[in-house]
Amino acid sequence: MRVVATDFPLNQPLLLTPTMSTSPIRVAITGAAGQIGYSLLFRIASGAMFGPDRPVILQLIEAPFEKAMKALEGVAMELDDCAFPLLKGIVMTDQPEIGFKDANWCLLVGAKPRGPGMERADLLKDNGKIFIGQGQIIDRVAADDARVAVVGNPANTNCMIAASQAKRLTPDRFTAMVRLDQNRAQTQLAKKAGADLTAVKNIFIYGNHSPTMFPAFAHATIGGQKATEAITDHVWLKGPFLETVGKRGAAIIAARGASSAASAANALVDHVRDLMTPGKIHSVAVKSNGLYGFDPEVWAGMPVRTTTPGAYEVVTGYEMCDFCREKIALTNKELVEERAAVVEMLKA
Ligand code: NAD
Ligand code: LMR
Numbered sequence: 001m002r003v004v005a006t007d008f009p010l011n012q013p014l015l016l017t018p019t020m021s022t023s024p025i026r027v028a029i030t031g032a033a034g035q036i037g038y039s040l041l042f043r044i045a046s047g048a049m050f051g052p053d054r055p056v057i058l059q060l061i062e063a064p065f066e067k068a069m070k071a072l073e074g075v076a077m078e079l080d081d082c083a084f085p086l087l088k089g090i091v092m093t094d095q096p097e098i099g100f101k102d103a104n105w106c107l108l109v110g111a112k113p114r115g116p117g118m119e120r121a122d123l124l125k126d127n128g129k130i131f132i133g134q135g136q137i138i139d140r141v142a143a144d145d146a147r148v149a150v151v152g153n154p155a156n157t158n159c160m161i162a163a164s165q166a167k168r169l170t171p172d173r174f175t176a177m178v179r180l181d182q183n184r185a186q187t188q189l190a191k192k193a194g195a196d197l198t199a200v201k202n203i204f205i206y207g208n209h210s211p212t213m214f215p216a217f218a219h220a221t222i223g224g225q226k227a228t229e230a231i232t233d234h235v236w237l238k239g240p241f242l243e244t245v246g247k248r249g250a251a252i253i254a255a256r257g258a259s260s261a262a263s264a265a266n267a268l269v270d271h272v273r274d275l276m277t278p279g280k281i282h283s284v285a286v287k288s289n290g291l292y293g294f295d296p297e298v299w300a301g302m303p304v305r306t307t308t309p310g311a312y313e314v315v316t317g318y319e320m321c322d323f324c325r326e327k328i329a330l331t332n333k334e335l336v337e338e339r340a341a342v343v344e345m346l347k348a
Contacts, residue, residue: 022053024057025050026057026059027056027058027107028059028100029044029058029059029060029107029109030096030106030108031062031109031110031111031152032058032061032109032110033074033075035113036151036265038261039261039265040265041075041079042079042082044269045079045084046082048269048273049276051276052086054086056086056087058089059099060090060093060099064094073092076092097140100134100137102143103143104142104143104146105146105149106147108152109151109152112126112127114259115253116250116257119211120154124154124157124338125341128157128158130152131159132161132346135161135164135166138162138169139165139166139169140168142169146169147275147310148163149176149271149272150162153209154210155177155209156176156208156285157299159174159299160339162174174299175271176209176299177284178205178209178283178301179270179274179284180209182204182215183270184248185205185215185217186200188244188245189203189227189241192233192236193222193223199222199223201222202219202303203215203216204301204302204303206327207300207331209285211246211250212327212333213301213331214324214328214330215245217237217241218321218324238323248260275310280305280306283301283304284302284304285301286300286302292316292318293329293332294328295332297339298332298335298336302315303318
């Protein structure tokens with residue numbers, strides 16, 4: 001067992017400054033010394049995820065390798081050197097039982113990224129098993145209000161795997177990230193329309209975080225106008241737009257030689273912040289329960305409305321055209337196949 005530092009012992013009372021009115025939120029992050037981790041931790045510690053008044057304790061979990069733990073020590077040194085007022089403690093460990101203990105949010109980033117020429121589903125066998133163990137441990141030791149956000153690929157199915165292992169925490173506590181895809185789609189629509197990014201609203205991602213995902217452009221608006229009216233090139237909407245968003249991850253790998261990291265960390269900040277902000281409507285992969293024609297047992301991207309911090313309901317009112325239904329059927333098929341590929345693992 002290795003716990004490098006616990007400079008904030010679990011359960012110790014905290015001295016807060018007068019502006020910090022609430023108790024610190026415990027955020028467990030796996031793969032904390034990885035590429036995404038390196039962009040993510042500093043954003044969380046600065047208040048970007050939970051707001052400028054909410055102190056945080058970072059519970060950093062890495063793989064049990066000397067190199068990974070050493071790298072994590074370096075990252076923690078840099079966090080210290082930022083002197084973030086909100087950062088009330090850092091736990092560094094290669095033991096998930098310690099890292100997830102009493103965590104309010106569990107951000108599951110730690111997993112192998114794909115290389116050039118691979119699809120995300122190719123990672124399933126290697127990465128899937130990580131989420132069996134983590135699902136069980138989170139269910140055992142995390143806080144009663146624990147929420148889980150999965151980023152490690154293939155994110156939807158890994159999330160389904162983790163949720164399948166939980167008895168105490170209900171499936172709605174487990175979400176996977178499709179926010180990077182929403183952000184990508186928003187930017188592409190704005191560029192095509194020659195509009196400011198903020199003019200683009202209601203672009204939501206349905207299905208898998210993979211090239212089959214469906215960004216439902218017909219529901220989007222640009223400057224209050226339907227996107228399909230603001231952009232009259234419908235061939236582009238149905239072709240290059242979907243292709244660019246769906247294959248953006250691969251394009252970044254081809255250009256950078258490594259998978260997206262800063263934009264993924266930014267999307268995770270958006271994902272969690274909006275799930276903590278009542279009224280926000282945003283794309284999240286959740287257990288479908290059969291909504292929008294998805295298999296009830298898969299985790300599929302869809303629009304959700306945050307109801308109370310951490311809780312949400314699926315927005316069900318969007319009408320789907322024949323083209324949309326075809327696209328949803330395709331991404332659903334892939335999710336069902338991914339589930340079938342790991343179904344034996346779920347029983348282990
Ligand atoms: P990375 O290789 O830079 O970092 C991954 C880290 O996870 C490493 O430090 C590794 O030691 C650690 N790790 C591996 N197994 C672990 C375990 N069992 N417990 C704790 N830590 C563990 O990779 P990255 O670029 O940070 O990407 C991480 C994952 O996120 C990949 O699977 C990648 O494909 C995925 N990703 C998802 C999205 C998305 O939108 N959902 C976007 C970008 C990347
Ligand atoms: C992305 O969409 O950038 C990530 O999922 C990384 C990848 O493998 O595409």
